[in-house]
Amino acid sequence: MTIDAPTASRSGAIHYRDGSTAFEGYLALPDVQRAPRPCVLLAHDWSGLHEGMRHIADRVAALGYVCFAMDLYGRDVRGDPASDNSHLMNPLLANRALLRRRLLAALTAAVDHPLIDGGRIAAMGYCFGGLCALDLARAAPPELLAAVSFHGVLKPPQIGPQVPMTAKVLVLHGWDDPMAPPPDVLALAQELTAAGADWQLHAYGHCLHAFTFPGVNAPERGLAYDAAADRRSWAAMKAFFAEVLGEPAMA
Numbered sequence: 001m002t003i004d005a006p007t008a009s010r011s012g013a014i015h016y017r018d019g020s021t022a023f024e025g026y027l028a029l030p031d032v033q034r035a036p037r038p039c040v041l042l043a044h045d046w047s048g049l050h051e052g053m054r055h056i057a058d059r060v061a062a063l064g065y066v067c068f069a070m071d072l073y074g075r076d077v078r079g080d081p082a083s084d085n086s087h088l089m090n091p092l093l094a095n096r097a098l099l100r101r102r103l104l105a106a107l108t109a110a111v112d113h114p115l116i117d118g119g120r121i122a123a124m125g126y127c128f129g130g131l132c133a134l135d136l137a138r139a140a141p142p143e144l145l146a147a148v149s150f151h152g153v154l155k156p157p158q159i160g161p162q163v164p165m166t167a168k169v170l171v172l173h174g175w176d177d178p179m180a181p182p183p184d185v186l187a188l189a190q191e192l193t194a195a196g197a198d199w200q201l202h203a204y205g206h207c208l209h210a211f212t213f214p215g216v217n218a219p220e221r222g223l224a225y226d227a228a229a230d231r232r233s234w235a236a237m238k239a240f241f242a243e244v245l246g247e248p249a250m251a
Contacts, residue, residue, distance in 0.1 A: 011026065011027060011028045011029065011054070011057070011058065011061070012026075012027055013025070013026060013027075014026065014027040014068065014109065014113075015075070016105060016106065016108075016109035017105065018101055018102050018105035021074055021102075022074065022075040023070075023071040023072075023074060023075055023102070023105070023106070024049075024071050024075040024076070025049065025068055025069055025070050025071045025106065025109075026049060026053070026054050026057055026068075026069040026071075027057075027066065027067070027068055027069075027113075028054070028057040028058045028060065028061035028066070028067040028069070029061055029066055029115065030061050030062070030064050030065070030066070030248070031062075033066075033115060036114065036115055036116055036117040036118075037064065037065055037066045037115065037116065037117055037248055038065050038066070038116075038117050038120035038121065038122070038241075038245040038246065038248060039065060039066040039067070039068055039110050039113075039116040039117065039120070039121045039122070040060050040065045040066070040067045040068070040121075040122050040123070040124055040241065040245075041067075041068050041070055041106060041107065041110060041121065041122070041123040041124070041133075041136070042056060042057050042060065042067055042068065042069040042070065042123075042124055042125065042129070043070055043072065043103075043123065043124070043125030043126070043128075043129030043130070043132035043133055043136075044069065044070070044071075044072065044125070044126070044128070044129050045081075045125075045126045045127040045128050045129050046079065046085040046086070046088065046089040046127060046128040047078075047079035047080060047081045047083075047085045047088075048071070048072075048073050048077065048078040048079045048085070048088060049069055049070070049071045049073075049078065050078060050079070050081055052081060052213075053069050053126075054069060056069075056126075057069040060124075063238065063241075063248065064247075064248030065241070065245070065248050066113075066115055066116050068106065068109070068110045068113075068116070070102075070103070070106040070132075071106075072092065072099070072102050072103070072106075072132065073088050089128050093128075093131075093153075096135065096157035096158070096159050097157075097159045099132065099135060099157075100135055100136075100138075100139050100157070100159070103123075103132055103135060103136045103139065104136075104139060104141060107121065107136065107141055107143065107144065111143050118143055119143060120145060120245050120246065121143045121144055121145060122144070122145055122146035122147065122148070122167075122241055122244065122245055123136045123137070123144060123146070123147045123148070123167075124147070124148040124149075124150065124237065125148075125149060125150065125152065126150045126151065126152070126210075126212065126213075127150075127151055127152060127153070127179075127209070127210060128152075128153060129150075129152070130149030130150050130151060130152015130153065130154075131149070131152050131153040131154070131155075133147040133148060133149050133152065134147060134149050134152060134154070134169070134171075134188075135157055136167075137165055137167040137169055137197070138156070138157060138162060138165060138195075140163045140164065140165055140166050140167070142166065144166070144167045145167055145168065145244050145245060146167055146168045146169070146170070146240065146241065146244040146245065147167050147168075147169050147170070148169075148170045148171075148172065148237050148240060148241075149169075149170070149171050149172065149173075150172045150212055150233060150237075151172065151173065151174050151177055151179075151180070151207075151209050151210055151211055151212065152171070152173075152180065153179055153180060154171075154180045154184045154185065154187070154188045155184060155187075156187075156188075156191055162191065162194070162195050163195070164195055164196045165192065165195040165196060165197040166197075167197070168197070168198040168199070168240075168244050169192055169197050169198070169199040169200070170199075170200055170201075170202070170236065170237065170240045171185075171188065171199070171200070171201045171202070172202050172204075172233040172236060172237070173185060173201060173202065173203045173204070174203075174204050174207030174208050174209060174211045174226070174229065175203045175204060175205050175206070175207060176205075176206060176207060176208050176222075177207065177208055177209045177211075177222065178208070178209065178222035179209050179222065180209075185201070185203070189201065202232070202233065202236050204226065204228075204229040204232065204233070206226075207224075207226045207229045208222050208223055208224040208226075209222050209223050209224075210223045210224070210225070211224065211225060211226040211229045211230060211233075212225070212229070212230045212233060212234075213225055214230075
């Protein structure tokens with residue numbers, strides 16, 4: 001694992017591997033950091049690690065955490081936020097064991113980083129990335145303390161018996177999201193309960209998929225930004241991380 005020299009904005013590319021596959025993530029650091037900090041792993045949406053995801057990583061770093069935006073597709077494999085990226089996402093949805101390995105490879109890179117407190121790590125993600133955050137919690141690595149899914153896909157991986165889930169889980173969900181209809185929400189609640197997880201669900205009424213993405217307005221496809229749900233979900237995430245990871249030191 002290597003990290004390029006951080007820029008003036010305290011961010012840089014982070015390189016790591018899963019076997020023969022190379023990945024290039026994005027590491028955003030707080031403005032002032034003198035000791036290892038808790039880390040939030042950020043899982044991208046179906047279009048890959050694009051500028052919008054890097055902006056979110058910077059917002060998380062501004063809260064005082066190190067943010068490691070994962071690359072789940074591979075170095076130089078990027079989609080287009082304005083296009084159909086099914087060809088990138090679907091192979092991982094069809095092979096959730098491979099997806100789990102890639103998530104765990106990123107987690108290992110985070111644990112090994114000298115600026116990260118390897119005992120205080122959380123995960124968060126959007127859409128496909130919300131599924132990724134949940135899948136990392138399903139893997140139950142001991143370093144992972146929390147997982148947050150923003151308008152995520154909720155279906156379980158079905159790659160074997162579910163071990164007890166030790167990470168606390170927060171699901172931030174648009175109730176009218178056609179990609180995670182009420183039966184999927186109920187099934188997830190039952191799954192998390194059976195796995196012994198400490199879980200909570202915030203469901204936002206009249207909200208569709210991608211409710212945190214400004215400029216999205218395609219209700220005919222089940223997609224629409226909702227400013228109130230965006231604001232409320234971010235506040236819920238902040239409170240959750242402060243509870244589980246601890247309030248980050250600002251120096």
